[in-house]
Amino acid sequence: MAKHDVLLLNANYEPLNVCNIRRAVGLLLMGKAEVVTESGRSLNTSGGELLVPSIVRMRYQVRRPIPQLRLSRHSILARDNYTCQYCGSTKDLTIDHVIPRWVGGPGTWENLVTCCRKCNLKKGDKTPQQAGMKLRKVPKRPHYVPYLSLPKYLRALEREDWSEFLPQFSEFRQIGQTVS
Ligand SMILES: [Zn+2]
Structure with a gap:
Protein backbone atom coordinates (compact mmCIF):
# COMPACT_ATOMS: atom_id res chain seq x y z
CA MET A 1 0.00 0.00 0.00
CA ALA A 2 1.35 3.37 -0.96
CA LYS A 3 2.58 5.18 2.11
CA HIS A 4 0.57 8.26 1.22
CA ASP A 5 -2.71 6.38 1.13
CA VAL A 6 -5.28 7.80 3.49
CA LEU A 7 -7.93 5.97 5.48
CA LEU A 8 -11.27 7.67 4.98
CA LEU A 9 -13.73 7.29 7.85
CA ASN A 10 -17.42 7.92 7.80
CA ALA A 11 -18.81 10.53 10.20
CA ASN A 12 -19.43 7.72 12.71
CA TYR A 13 -15.75 6.63 12.46
CA GLU A 14 -16.45 3.49 10.46
CA PRO A 15 -13.94 2.83 7.67
CA LEU A 16 -15.41 4.05 4.39
CA ASN A 17 -12.56 3.78 1.94
CA VAL A 18 -8.84 3.94 1.35
CA CYS A 19 -8.02 6.81 -0.96
CA ASN A 20 -4.99 8.58 -2.32
CA ILE A 21 -3.64 11.80 -0.92
CA ARG A 22 -5.15 13.91 -3.72
CA ARG A 23 -8.66 12.73 -3.01
CA ALA A 24 -8.18 13.22 0.73
CA VAL A 25 -6.83 16.72 0.33
CA GLY A 26 -9.68 17.52 -2.07
CA LEU A 27 -12.22 16.48 0.57
CA LEU A 28 -10.43 18.59 3.18
CA LEU A 29 -10.25 21.66 0.94
CA MET A 30 -13.93 21.36 0.09
CA GLY A 31 -14.72 21.22 3.78
CA LYS A 32 -16.29 17.78 3.43
CA ALA A 33 -13.80 16.04 5.69
CA GLU A 34 -11.52 16.78 8.61
CA VAL A 35 -8.15 15.41 9.64
CA VAL A 36 -8.21 12.76 12.37
CA THR A 37 -4.51 11.86 12.36
CA GLU A 38 -1.52 13.39 10.64
CA SER A 39 1.04 11.03 9.20
CA GLY A 40 3.92 13.20 10.38
CA ARG A 41 5.11 13.53 6.80
CA SER A 42 4.78 16.46 4.47
CA LEU A 43 4.75 16.95 0.74
CA ASN A 44 6.11 19.88 -1.20
CA THR A 45 3.47 21.19 -3.56
CA SER A 46 3.15 24.26 -5.72
CA GLY A 47 0.96 25.74 -2.97
CA GLY A 48 3.64 25.20 -0.34
CA GLU A 49 4.26 22.51 2.21
CA LEU A 50 1.37 20.16 2.80
CA LEU A 51 1.01 18.02 5.91
CA VAL A 52 0.00 14.54 4.80
CA PRO A 53 -2.99 13.17 6.71
CA SER A 54 -3.05 9.51 7.67
CA ILE A 55 -6.75 9.36 8.56
CA VAL A 56 -9.53 11.76 7.60
CA ARG A 57 -13.18 11.68 8.58
CA MET A 58 -16.24 12.81 6.65
CA ARG A 59 -18.13 15.67 8.30
CA TYR A 60 -21.43 14.07 7.35
CA GLN A 61 -22.58 10.47 7.32
CA VAL A 62 -22.24 8.91 3.87
CA ARG A 63 -25.07 6.48 3.22
CA ARG A 64 -24.65 3.76 0.67
CA PRO A 65 -26.18 0.35 0.26
CA ILE A 66 -24.05 -2.17 2.13
CA PRO A 67 -22.17 -4.17 -0.48
CA GLN A 68 -21.94 -7.93 -0.17
CA LEU A 69 -18.58 -9.63 0.03
CA ARG A 70 -18.20 -11.33 -3.32
CA LEU A 71 -17.25 -14.95 -3.46
CA SER A 72 -14.37 -15.20 -5.91
CA GLY A 132 -6.89 -39.30 4.18
CA MET A 133 -6.33 -35.54 4.23
CA LYS A 134 -7.23 -33.03 6.89
CA LEU A 135 -8.27 -29.40 6.56
CA ARG A 136 -6.32 -26.99 8.77
CA LYS A 137 -9.48 -25.09 9.62
CA VAL A 138 -13.16 -25.15 8.85
CA PRO A 139 -13.86 -22.92 5.84
CA LYS A 140 -16.35 -20.14 6.58
CA ARG A 141 -17.66 -16.96 5.07
CA PRO A 142 -15.24 -14.33 6.38
CA HIS A 143 -16.17 -11.32 8.42
CA TYR A 144 -15.49 -8.12 6.63
CA VAL A 145 -15.72 -4.37 6.76
CA PRO A 146 -18.74 -3.40 4.67
CA TYR A 147 -17.34 -0.57 2.60
CA LEU A 148 -13.76 -1.72 2.14
CA SER A 149 -13.21 -4.44 -0.42
CA LEU A 150 -11.47 -7.50 1.01
CA PRO A 151 -8.12 -6.72 -0.71
CA LYS A 152 -8.31 -3.11 0.51
CA TYR A 153 -9.10 -4.24 4.03
CA LEU A 154 -6.20 -6.70 4.00
CA ARG A 155 -3.79 -4.03 2.77
CA ALA A 156 -5.14 -1.57 5.32
CA LEU A 157 -4.26 -4.03 8.09
CA GLU A 158 -0.60 -3.41 7.25
CA ARG A 159 -0.92 0.16 8.47
CA GLU A 160 -0.29 0.32 12.19
CA ASP A 161 -1.51 3.91 12.34
CA TRP A 162 -4.95 2.78 11.14
CA SER A 163 -5.45 -0.18 13.45
CA GLU A 164 -7.52 1.77 15.97
CA PHE A 165 -10.26 2.23 13.36
CA LEU A 166 -10.14 -1.17 11.67
CA PRO A 167 -12.01 -4.07 13.19
CA GLN A 168 -9.67 -7.06 13.39
CA PHE A 169 -11.07 -10.47 12.57
CA SER A 170 -9.26 -13.56 13.72
CA GLU A 171 -9.22 -15.22 10.29
CA PHE A 172 -7.12 -12.36 8.94
CA ARG A 173 -4.81 -11.83 11.87
CA GLN A 174 -1.59 -12.90 10.11
CA ILE A 175 -2.54 -11.85 6.62
CA GLY A 176 -1.33 -8.31 7.05
CA GLN A 177 2.28 -9.42 7.02
CA THR A 178 2.11 -11.72 4.03
CA VAL A 179 -0.04 -10.00 1.42
CA SER A 180 2.01 -7.66 -0.70
ZN1 LIG B 1 -0.99 -28.61 -0.30
Missing part, protein backbone atom coordinates in the same frame (compact mmCIF):
# COMPACT_ATOMS: atom_id res chain seq x y z
CA ARG A 73 -11.14 -17.05 -6.42
CA HIS A 74 -9.31 -14.01 -5.06
CA SER A 75 -11.43 -13.74 -1.93
CA ILE A 76 -11.00 -17.47 -1.17
CA LEU A 77 -7.22 -17.12 -1.54
CA ALA A 78 -7.20 -14.01 0.65
CA ARG A 79 -9.38 -15.62 3.32
CA ASP A 80 -6.99 -18.59 3.46
CA ASN A 81 -3.93 -16.35 3.69
CA TYR A 82 -2.65 -17.67 0.36
CA THR A 83 -1.92 -20.99 2.03
CA CYS A 84 -2.88 -24.53 1.04
CA GLN A 85 -5.46 -25.60 3.59
CA TYR A 86 -4.18 -29.17 3.56
CA CYS A 87 -0.38 -28.92 3.70
CA GLY A 88 0.38 -25.25 4.35
CA SER A 89 2.25 -24.69 1.10
CA THR A 90 2.11 -21.20 -0.42
CA LYS A 91 3.09 -22.26 -3.94
CA ASP A 92 1.08 -23.34 -6.99
CA LEU A 93 -2.25 -22.49 -5.45
CA THR A 94 -5.58 -23.41 -6.85
CA ILE A 95 -9.11 -23.75 -5.45
CA ASP A 96 -10.46 -27.07 -4.20
CA HIS A 97 -14.05 -28.17 -3.70
CA VAL A 98 -13.86 -29.91 -0.31
CA ILE A 99 -16.86 -32.09 -1.14
CA PRO A 100 -16.23 -32.73 -4.83
CA ARG A 101 -18.50 -31.23 -7.43
CA TRP A 102 -19.49 -34.59 -8.88
CA VAL A 103 -21.19 -35.57 -5.62
CA GLY A 104 -22.94 -32.22 -5.44
CA GLY A 105 -20.35 -30.19 -3.50
CA PRO A 106 -21.43 -26.54 -3.89
CA GLY A 107 -19.27 -23.54 -4.82
CA THR A 108 -19.75 -21.81 -1.47
CA TRP A 109 -17.54 -20.20 1.18
CA GLU A 110 -18.01 -23.36 3.25
CA ASN A 111 -16.96 -25.76 0.50
CA LEU A 112 -14.15 -23.93 -1.32
CA VAL A 113 -10.60 -23.80 0.03
CA THR A 114 -7.17 -22.80 -1.16
CA CYS A 115 -5.22 -25.87 -2.20
CA CYS A 116 -1.81 -26.43 -3.81
CA ARG A 117 -1.61 -28.45 -7.01
CA LYS A 118 0.16 -31.29 -5.26
CA CYS A 119 -2.62 -31.72 -2.71
CA ASN A 120 -5.19 -31.18 -5.42
CA LEU A 121 -3.77 -34.11 -7.39
CA LYS A 122 -3.53 -36.28 -4.30
CA LYS A 123 -7.09 -35.50 -3.29
CA GLY A 124 -8.48 -35.94 -6.78
CA ASP A 125 -12.22 -36.48 -6.79
CA LYS A 126 -12.38 -37.68 -3.20
CA THR A 127 -13.55 -36.09 0.01
CA PRO A 128 -10.80 -35.23 2.50
CA GLN A 129 -11.73 -38.29 4.56
CA GLN A 130 -11.56 -40.63 1.60
CA ALA A 131 -8.20 -39.17 0.60
Whole structure:
Protein backbone atom coordinates (compact mmCIF):
# COMPACT_ATOMS: atom_id res chain seq x y z
CA MET A 1 0.00 0.00 0.00
CA ALA A 2 1.35 3.37 -0.96
CA LYS A 3 2.58 5.18 2.11
CA HIS A 4 0.57 8.26 1.22
CA ASP A 5 -2.71 6.38 1.13
CA VAL A 6 -5.28 7.80 3.49
CA LEU A 7 -7.93 5.97 5.48
CA LEU A 8 -11.27 7.67 4.98
CA LEU A 9 -13.73 7.29 7.85
CA ASN A 10 -17.42 7.92 7.80
CA ALA A 11 -18.81 10.53 10.20
CA ASN A 12 -19.43 7.72 12.71
CA TYR A 13 -15.75 6.63 12.46
CA GLU A 14 -16.45 3.49 10.46
CA PRO A 15 -13.94 2.83 7.67
CA LEU A 16 -15.41 4.05 4.39
CA ASN A 17 -12.56 3.78 1.94
CA VAL A 18 -8.84 3.94 1.35
CA CYS A 19 -8.02 6.81 -0.96
CA ASN A 20 -4.99 8.58 -2.32
CA ILE A 21 -3.64 11.80 -0.92
CA ARG A 22 -5.15 13.91 -3.72
CA ARG A 23 -8.66 12.73 -3.01
CA ALA A 24 -8.18 13.22 0.73
CA VAL A 25 -6.83 16.72 0.33
CA GLY A 26 -9.68 17.52 -2.07
CA LEU A 27 -12.22 16.48 0.57
CA LEU A 28 -10.43 18.59 3.18
CA LEU A 29 -10.25 21.66 0.94
CA MET A 30 -13.93 21.36 0.09
CA GLY A 31 -14.72 21.22 3.78
CA LYS A 32 -16.29 17.78 3.43
CA ALA A 33 -13.80 16.04 5.69
CA GLU A 34 -11.52 16.78 8.61
CA VAL A 35 -8.15 15.41 9.64
CA VAL A 36 -8.21 12.76 12.37
CA THR A 37 -4.51 11.86 12.36
CA GLU A 38 -1.52 13.39 10.64
CA SER A 39 1.04 11.03 9.20
CA GLY A 40 3.92 13.20 10.38
CA ARG A 41 5.11 13.53 6.80
CA SER A 42 4.78 16.46 4.47
CA LEU A 43 4.75 16.95 0.74
CA ASN A 44 6.11 19.88 -1.20
CA THR A 45 3.47 21.19 -3.56
CA SER A 46 3.15 24.26 -5.72
CA GLY A 47 0.96 25.74 -2.97
CA GLY A 48 3.64 25.20 -0.34
CA GLU A 49 4.26 22.51 2.21
CA LEU A 50 1.37 20.16 2.80
CA LEU A 51 1.01 18.02 5.91
CA VAL A 52 0.00 14.54 4.80
CA PRO A 53 -2.99 13.17 6.71
CA SER A 54 -3.05 9.51 7.67
CA ILE A 55 -6.75 9.36 8.56
CA VAL A 56 -9.53 11.76 7.60
CA ARG A 57 -13.18 11.68 8.58
CA MET A 58 -16.24 12.81 6.65
CA ARG A 59 -18.13 15.67 8.30
CA TYR A 60 -21.43 14.07 7.35
CA GLN A 61 -22.58 10.47 7.32
CA VAL A 62 -22.24 8.91 3.87
CA ARG A 63 -25.07 6.48 3.22
CA ARG A 64 -24.65 3.76 0.67
CA PRO A 65 -26.18 0.35 0.26
CA ILE A 66 -24.05 -2.17 2.13
CA PRO A 67 -22.17 -4.17 -0.48
CA GLN A 68 -21.94 -7.93 -0.17
CA LEU A 69 -18.58 -9.63 0.03
CA ARG A 70 -18.20 -11.33 -3.32
CA LEU A 71 -17.25 -14.95 -3.46
CA SER A 72 -14.37 -15.20 -5.91
CA ARG A 73 -11.14 -17.05 -6.42
CA HIS A 74 -9.31 -14.01 -5.06
CA SER A 75 -11.43 -13.74 -1.93
CA ILE A 76 -11.00 -17.47 -1.17
CA LEU A 77 -7.22 -17.12 -1.54
CA ALA A 78 -7.20 -14.01 0.65
CA ARG A 79 -9.38 -15.62 3.32
CA ASP A 80 -6.99 -18.59 3.46
CA ASN A 81 -3.93 -16.35 3.69
CA TYR A 82 -2.65 -17.67 0.36
CA THR A 83 -1.92 -20.99 2.03
CA CYS A 84 -2.88 -24.53 1.04
CA GLN A 85 -5.46 -25.60 3.59
CA TYR A 86 -4.18 -29.17 3.56
CA CYS A 87 -0.38 -28.92 3.70
CA GLY A 88 0.38 -25.25 4.35
CA SER A 89 2.25 -24.69 1.10
CA THR A 90 2.11 -21.20 -0.42
CA LYS A 91 3.09 -22.26 -3.94
CA ASP A 92 1.08 -23.34 -6.99
CA LEU A 93 -2.25 -22.49 -5.45
CA THR A 94 -5.58 -23.41 -6.85
CA ILE A 95 -9.11 -23.75 -5.45
CA ASP A 96 -10.46 -27.07 -4.20
CA HIS A 97 -14.05 -28.17 -3.70
CA VAL A 98 -13.86 -29.91 -0.31
CA ILE A 99 -16.86 -32.09 -1.14
CA PRO A 100 -16.23 -32.73 -4.83
CA ARG A 101 -18.50 -31.23 -7.43
CA TRP A 102 -19.49 -34.59 -8.88
CA VAL A 103 -21.19 -35.57 -5.62
CA GLY A 104 -22.94 -32.22 -5.44
CA GLY A 105 -20.35 -30.19 -3.50
CA PRO A 106 -21.43 -26.54 -3.89
CA GLY A 107 -19.27 -23.54 -4.82
CA THR A 108 -19.75 -21.81 -1.47
CA TRP A 109 -17.54 -20.20 1.18
CA GLU A 110 -18.01 -23.36 3.25
CA ASN A 111 -16.96 -25.76 0.50
CA LEU A 112 -14.15 -23.93 -1.32
CA VAL A 113 -10.60 -23.80 0.03
CA THR A 114 -7.17 -22.80 -1.16
CA CYS A 115 -5.22 -25.87 -2.20
CA CYS A 116 -1.81 -26.43 -3.81
CA ARG A 117 -1.61 -28.45 -7.01
CA LYS A 118 0.16 -31.29 -5.26
CA CYS A 119 -2.62 -31.72 -2.71
CA ASN A 120 -5.19 -31.18 -5.42
CA LEU A 121 -3.77 -34.11 -7.39
CA LYS A 122 -3.53 -36.28 -4.30
CA LYS A 123 -7.09 -35.50 -3.29
CA GLY A 124 -8.48 -35.94 -6.78
CA ASP A 125 -12.22 -36.48 -6.79
CA LYS A 126 -12.38 -37.68 -3.20
CA THR A 127 -13.55 -36.09 0.01
CA PRO A 128 -10.80 -35.23 2.50
CA GLN A 129 -11.73 -38.29 4.56
CA GLN A 130 -11.56 -40.63 1.60
CA ALA A 131 -8.20 -39.17 0.60
CA GLY A 132 -6.89 -39.30 4.18
CA MET A 133 -6.33 -35.54 4.23
CA LYS A 134 -7.23 -33.03 6.89
CA LEU A 135 -8.27 -29.40 6.56
CA ARG A 136 -6.32 -26.99 8.77
CA LYS A 137 -9.48 -25.09 9.62
CA VAL A 138 -13.16 -25.15 8.85
CA PRO A 139 -13.86 -22.92 5.84
CA LYS A 140 -16.35 -20.14 6.58
CA ARG A 141 -17.66 -16.96 5.07
CA PRO A 142 -15.24 -14.33 6.38
CA HIS A 143 -16.17 -11.32 8.42
CA TYR A 144 -15.49 -8.12 6.63
CA VAL A 145 -15.72 -4.37 6.76
CA PRO A 146 -18.74 -3.40 4.67
CA TYR A 147 -17.34 -0.57 2.60
CA LEU A 148 -13.76 -1.72 2.14
CA SER A 149 -13.21 -4.44 -0.42
CA LEU A 150 -11.47 -7.50 1.01
CA PRO A 151 -8.12 -6.72 -0.71
CA LYS A 152 -8.31 -3.11 0.51
CA TYR A 153 -9.10 -4.24 4.03
CA LEU A 154 -6.20 -6.70 4.00
CA ARG A 155 -3.79 -4.03 2.77
CA ALA A 156 -5.14 -1.57 5.32
CA LEU A 157 -4.26 -4.03 8.09
CA GLU A 158 -0.60 -3.41 7.25
CA ARG A 159 -0.92 0.16 8.47
CA GLU A 160 -0.29 0.32 12.19
CA ASP A 161 -1.51 3.91 12.34
CA TRP A 162 -4.95 2.78 11.14
CA SER A 163 -5.45 -0.18 13.45
CA GLU A 164 -7.52 1.77 15.97
CA PHE A 165 -10.26 2.23 13.36
CA LEU A 166 -10.14 -1.17 11.67
CA PRO A 167 -12.01 -4.07 13.19
CA GLN A 168 -9.67 -7.06 13.39
CA PHE A 169 -11.07 -10.47 12.57
CA SER A 170 -9.26 -13.56 13.72
CA GLU A 171 -9.22 -15.22 10.29
CA PHE A 172 -7.12 -12.36 8.94
CA ARG A 173 -4.81 -11.83 11.87
CA GLN A 174 -1.59 -12.90 10.11
CA ILE A 175 -2.54 -11.85 6.62
CA GLY A 176 -1.33 -8.31 7.05
CA GLN A 177 2.28 -9.42 7.02
CA THR A 178 2.11 -11.72 4.03
CA VAL A 179 -0.04 -10.00 1.42
CA SER A 180 2.01 -7.66 -0.70
ZN1 LIG B 1 -0.99 -28.61 -0.30
